[in-house]
Amino acid sequence: MVNENVTHFMREFLIAIIAVIIVIMLLLPLRVAAVAATAIPMTIATTIALMHTFGIELHQVSLISLIVVLGMVVDDAIVVTDNYVDLLDKGVSRWTAAWRNASDLVVPILTATLTIIASFMPMIILKGAIGEFVHDLPITVSLALTSSFIVAMVLTPILCLFFIKKGIHPHPENGNGGDAEKKESKKSFGLDLLQKVYNKTIDWGADHKTLVIVCSMLFIVFAVLLFKFGIRQRFMPYAERNQFIVELWMPTGTKLETTQCATAKIENEIKDDKRLVSYATFTGTSAPRVYYSFSPEFPVTNYSQILINTLDIKSTETFAHDLSKKIDALVPEGMAQVRLMQQGQPLIAPVEVRISGDNIQKLREIGEQVKAILKSKPGSYLVHDDFHEDFYGVNIKLKENAARLGFTTSSVSQIVYTGFKGYAVSSMYEGDKSVDIVLRMDSVKRESLQDLENIYVESPVTGASIPLRQIAEISPDWQTGRIKHRNGVRSLSILSETKDNVLPSELLDEIRPEIARLNLPVGYSIEYGGEYANQNEVMAPMFIALFISLVLIFLILLFQFKTLKEVFIIILTIPLSLLGAVFGLYVTGNYFGLTAFMGIVSLSGIVVRNAIILIDHTNELIRDHGMDIRTAAIESGKRRLRPVFLTAMAAAVGVFPMILSGSSLWSPMASVIAFGVTWSMIVALLTVSVLYIVIVKPKDVIKKNKYDDKNKGKTSGRPPIMAVIAILILLSPALTAQETSRRFTLDQIQEMAVQNNRSLKIKQMQIKEKEQKIKEDKVMLFPSVNVGSSYMYSESLPKLTVGKGAFGEVPMQYILDDGSIQNVTVSLPNENTTYEMGKHNMFNTGVNVSKTDLAISKEEQRKTTMQIKQAAEKLYYGLLILEKQK
Numbered sequence: 020m021v022n023e024n025v026t027h028f029m030r031e032f033l034i035a036i037i038a039v040i041i042v043i044m045l046l047l048p049l050r051v052a053a054v055a056a057t058a059i060p061m062t063i064a065t066t067i068a069l070m071h072t073f074g075i076e077l078h079q080v081s082l083i084s085l086i087v088v089l090g091m092v093v094d095d096a097i098v099v100t101d102n103y104v105d106l107l108d109k110g111v112s113r114w115t116a117a118w119r120n121a122s123d124l125v126v127p128i129l130t131a132t133l134t135i136i137a138s139f140m141p142m143i144i145l146k147g148a149i150g151e152f153v154h155d156l157p158i159t160v161s162l163a164l165t166s167s168f169i170v171a172m173v174l175t176p177i178l179c180l181f182f183i184k185k186g187i188h189p190h191p192e193n194g195n196g197g198d199a200e201k202k203e204s205k206k207s208f209g210l211d212l213l214q215k216v217y218n219k220t221i222d223w224g225a226d227h228k229t230l231v232i233v234c235s236m237l238f239i240v241f242a243v244l245l246f247k248f249g250i251r252q253r254f255m256p257y258a259e260r261n262q263f264i265v266e267l268w269m270p271t272g273t274k275l276e277t278t279q280c281a282t283a284k285i286e287n288e289i290k291d292d293k294r295l296v297s298y299a300t301f302t303g304t305s306a307p308r309v310y311y312s313f314s315p316e317f318p319v320t321n322y323s324q325i326l327i328n329t330l331d332i333k334s335t336e337t338f339a340h341d342l343s344k345k346i347d348a349l350v351p352e353g354m355a356q357v358r359l360m361q362q363g364q365p366l367i368a369p370v371e372v373r374i375s376g377d378n379i380q381k382l383r384e385i386g387e388q389v390k391a392i393l394k395s396k397p398g399s400y401l402v403h404d405d406f407h408e409d410f411y412g413v414n415i416k417l418k419e420n421a422a423r424l425g426f427t428t429s430s431v432s433q434i435v436y437t438g439f440k441g442y443a444v445s446s447m448y449e450g451d452k453s454v455d456i457v458l459r460m461d462s463v464k465r466e467s468l469q470d471l472e473n474i475y476v477e478s479p480v481t482g483a484s485i486p487l488r489q490i491a492e493i494s495p496d497w498q499t500g501r502i503k504h505r506n507g508v509r510s511l512s513i514l515s516e517t518k519d520n521v522l523p524s525e526l527l528d529e530i531r532p533e534i535a536r537l538n539l540p541v542g543y544s545i546e547y548g549g550e551y552a553n554q555n556e557v558m559a560p561m562f563i564a565l566f567i568s569l570v571l572i573f574l575i576l577l578f579q580f581k582t583l584k585e586v587f588i589i590i591l592t593i594p595l596s597l598l599g600a601v602f603g604l605y606v607t608g609n610y611f612g613l614t615a616f617m618g619i620v621s622l623s624g625i626v627v628r629n630a631i632i633l634i635d636h637t638n639e640l641i642r643d644h645g646m647d648i649r650t651a652a653i654e655s656g657k658r659r660l661r662p663v664f665l666t667a668m669a670a671a672v673g674v675f676p677m678i679l680s681g682s683s684l685w686s687p688m689a690s691v692i693a694f695g696v697t698w699s700m701i702v703a704l705l706t707v708s709v710l711y712i713v714i715v716k717p718k719d720v721i722k723k724n725k726y727d728d729k730n731k732g733k734t735s736g737r738p739p740i741m742a743v744i745a746i747l748i749l750l751s752p753a754l755t756a757q758e759t760s761r762r763f764t765l766d767q768i769q770e771m772a773v774q775n776n777r778s779l780k781i782k783q784m785q786i787k788e789k790e791q792k793i794k795e796d797k798v799m800l801f802p803s804v805n806v807g808s809s810y811m812y813s814e815s816l817p818k819l820t821v822g823k824g825a826f827g828e829v830p831m832q833y834i835l836d837d838g839s840i841q842n843v844t845v846s847l848p849n850e851n852t853t854y855e856m857g858k859h860n861m862f863n864t865g866v867n868v869s870k871t872d873l874a875i876s877k878e879e880q881r882k883t884t885m886q887i888k889q890a891a892e893k894l895y896y897g898l899l900i901l902e903k904q905k
Contacts (some may be wrong), residue, residue: 095171138624398521463535599698618691
C-alpha cells in the first residue's frame with residue numbers, strides 16, 4: 020500500500036511537471052521556454068538532496084509539498100529570463116544582459132520568495148496529530164523556494180547567455196534585423212492578444228479609478244457572502260485508504276464467548292465479498308494503532324473489532340456503504356457500526372454533546388433530552404451515549420457492627436472481588452505475551468446471590484471468619500454501565516454519526532439552538548466535542564500561524580519598500596484574492612476545512628509576489644526614468660504583464676493535477692491556490708496599479724528618493740544580506756526540528772517510558788510510604804512517653820489484660836450438623852486474655868500487615884513496569900509501521 024501511494028503521488032508530480040513545462044512552451048518561444056523550464060528539474064533535484072540532509076523522506080505530505088511548490092519554483096527563473104529577453108529587445112549586449120537580468124531583480128525576487136516562505140513556515144507551530152501530519156510541508160516548501168532562488172540567480176543567467184541569442188522582438192541595432200528576425204518578431208506567441216486587451220483595460224482603469232476601487236472592495240464582500248452561503252464546511256475528510264473497520268458493542272456484561280459468536284455473523288457476511296483482500300478480528304479488544312489518527316479501545320468483554328483490507332480506495336467506500344445497510348440486521352442484539360479511517364485528531368463520533376455535572380440521574384435526564392433533539396433531525400444516525408447500558412448488579416451495604424469488627428468498604432470489596440472476579444497474584448509468559456495468574460474461588464461457589472451472601476470474611480480484629488450476610492445488607496440493583504469523567508467531573512457524552520451527504524457541522528448547527536434553550540440545573544453545563552472541538556483546537560494555532568505570516572510579510576515588505584503606503588497596497592492584495600480562493604472551492608465542489616485554510620495561509624504569501632514585482636518596477640521607472648506616478652504605474656503593469664501572467668499560470672497549472680485527482684484531503688488546498696493565484700493576477704495587474712496612482716503622492720516619491728540618495732552608499736549591499744539572514748531565521752525552525760529529531764532503540768524507548776510514567780512514580784512513592792510505615796509500626800512496639808499534665812508511667816505497661824466481652828457482644832448464626840440454624844451471642848473477646856507487648860501476635864500484626872502491603876506494592880510495581888515496557892514496545896512497532904505507511 021505504501022508503494023501504491025507513493026507511486027500515485029509520483030505520477031501526479033510528473034504530470035504537474037509536464038503541465039508546467041507545456042504552459043511555458045505554449046506562451047514563450049521555444050528557446051526562452053526551455054531555459055526557464057530547466058529550473059524545474061534543477062530545483063527539484065536540489066530540494067530532494069536538501070530533504071535527505073534534513074531527514075525528510077518521500078511520503079504523501081512531502082510529495083504533495085513538491086506538487087504545491089512546483090509552479091512557484093519556476094517563477095524566479097521566468098522573471099529572470101523575461102528580464103534578460105527584455106534587455107536584449109532594448110539593444111543591450113548579451114553579456115551585459117546576462118549579469119544584469121539577475122542583479123537588477125535580486126532584491127524584489129528575494130523579497131517575494133521570503134514572503135512565500137513566511138506564509139508557509141509558521142505552520143510548523145501546529146501540535147498534536149495534525150502538527151505531526153503536516154510538519155514536513157512548510158519545511159519542504161521552504162527548501163524548494165530557497166533552491167529555486169539560488170538556481171534563478173546563478174544558473175539561469177548562464178543558460179540565458181549561452182542559449183538565448185536574441186530577444187522576442189529584436190532591436191534593429193543588434194545587427195540581427197534580417198527578414199527572418201522581422202518575421203519572428205511579428206509572430207504571435209500567445210501573449211500578443213492578451214497584451215493588447217490589457218493595455219486598453221489598464222488605460223480605462225486609470226481613467227475610472229473610483230469605480231475600479233469600489234468594485235474591488237465589493238469583490239471582498241461577495242467573497243464573504245459566497246463563503247457563508249455557498250461553501251460547506253468539513254474540518255477533516257475521511258482518510259483515503261484501502262482499509263476500514265467494523266465495531267461491535269454488545270450489552271454491558273456480555274461474556275466474551277457471546278461477543279465472539281455475534282462477531283462471527285459479520286465475518287460470514289464479508290468473507291465472500293470480491294472487494295475483500297483480508298480481514299483481522301479482535302474480540303475483547305481492538306486492533307493496534309494502524310493509522311496515526313486511529314484510537315484503540317480499552318479491553319472489555321462486550322466489544323469486538325474487525326479490520327478490513329480492500330482492493331483499493333474506491334472499493335473501501337462502496338464496501339463500507341453496502342455493509343452499513345446490512346449490519347444492523349446481522350446483530351440486532353448489539354450496536355454495530357462501520358467506520359472509515361479519519362484524518363486528523365482521533366474522534367469518538369463526528370457530533371458529540373458533553374454534559375457535565377455530579378448526579379448521574381440528572382445527567383441521564385438531560386442526556387435523554389439531548390438524544391430526543393438529535394433523533395428528531397433527519398441527518399442524525401446511531402445516536403447513543405458513552406455510559407452504555409445499565410447492567411444488573413449487587414449492592415453491598417455494611418451494617419453498623421461491621422465497623423466494630425474492623426471491616427471497611429474497601430477491605431470487603433477487595434475480598435469479594437478476589438473471590439468472584441479474581442486477583443492477579445503473579446504472571447507468566449507465552450512467548451512475549453504476559454498472562455496473569457488469577458486467584459479466585461471455585462466456579463461452583465460463585466454461581467448465585469446466595470453464594471455471595473455465604474462467603475466468609477475474616478475479621479481484622481478477632482480473626483474469626485464471619486458470613487458476609489452478618490455484616491452487610493446485600494440487594495440486587497441496576498448499575499450504571501460506565502461512568503466517565505472529564506477534568507475530574509462526571510461527564511456524559513451524547514454521540515451521533517451523520518447520514519450520507521450531511522456534514523457534522525450542518526447537523527451541529529441544527530441542534531445547537533434547541534440545546535441552548537434547555538433549562539439546566541445549577542452546577543450542570545453543556546459543551547461540544549467531536550469534530551467541532553477538534554476544529555477549535557487546531558484552528559486556533561492556524562489563526563496564530565496566519566497572524567505570524569502576515570506580521571513577517573509586513574516586516575519584509577516594510578524593510579524592502581520603507582513606506583507604509585506601498586506596503587499597504589501590497590498587503591491589500593491578500594483579501595482581494597479571497598474571491599478567487601472561495602470561488603475555487605465553489606466551482607470544484609470541495610469543502611472548506613483544514614487544508615483549504617492552509618491554502619489560504621500559503622496564498623497570503625504567494626499573491627503578494629505579483630504586487631512586489633509591479634511596485635518595484637514602478638519605483639524604478641519613477642526613480643531612474645523620471646516618469647510621473649500615473650505613467651509609471653501604467654507602464655509598469657504593461658511591462659510586467661508577461662512575467663506576472665506566466666508565473667500565475669505556472670503556479671495554477673502546477674497544482675491542477677491535485678484538483679483532478681479528486682482527493683478529499685488535498686484537492687481543497689489545490690483549488691484555493693489555483694483559483695486564488697489566478698484571480699490575484701487580475702487584481703495585481705489592474706487594482707494595484709490604480710491604487711498606486713490614488714494613494715502614492717508626488718511628495719511621497721520625492722521624500723523616498725531623497726532617502727534613497729542619502730543612504731545609497733550605506734545600504735546598497737544590505738538588502739540582499741538581510742534577506743539571506745531572514746531566510747536563515749525562517750529556516751531555523753526546520754534546523755531546530757532536525758536537530759531535535761532523534762531515533763531511539765526499543766530499549767531506550769522502554770527506559771524513557773518507565774522513567775516518565777506517572778503511575779509508576781506513584782507506585783514508587785507508595786513503596787517508600789510502606790517502608791516508612793513498617794518503621795512506624797516497629798516503633799509502636801515500644802512504650803511511648805506522652806508529655807503533658809496527665810503524664811503517668813507504669814512498669815506493668817508491657818502486659819495488657821483484656822476482659823471477656825470488653826469489646827461487646829455480636830449476634831451470630833451457626834449451622835448445626837443436622838442443617839438447623841442456632842442463634843448465639845459471641846463475646847468479644849470470648850475469654851479473659853493477657854497480651855505481652857512485643858511477643859503476642861496482636862502487637863506484631865501491624866508490622867506484618869505493613870510488610871505484606873510492601874510486598875504487594877513491590878509486586879504491583881514490577882507488574883506495572885512490565886506493562887509499561889510492553890505498551891512502549893507495541894507503540895514503538897506501531898510507529899515504525901506508521902512511518903512506512905505515511
